Amino acid sequence: MPRYSENPRNNVLSLRVSDEEMKTLERLTPFKSRSDILRAALSEYLEKLADISSGPLTSA
Secondary structure (H helix, E strand, O other), X not given: OOHHHOOOOOOOOOOOOOHHHXXXXXXXXXXXXXXXXXXXXXXXXXXXXHHHHHOOOOOO
């Protein structure tokens, strides 16, 4: 049975990176999976985005 049918609630996010970006990722994070790195980065980005959007509004 294919793996994707075990949990149909999983979502897929695709990201294209250059050869240089991939080499940098491999060099800086040799013991982490690329998926784990992207999940952590996305989580951190979303937290910052939530902080910005819930912060005080300033008028121009």
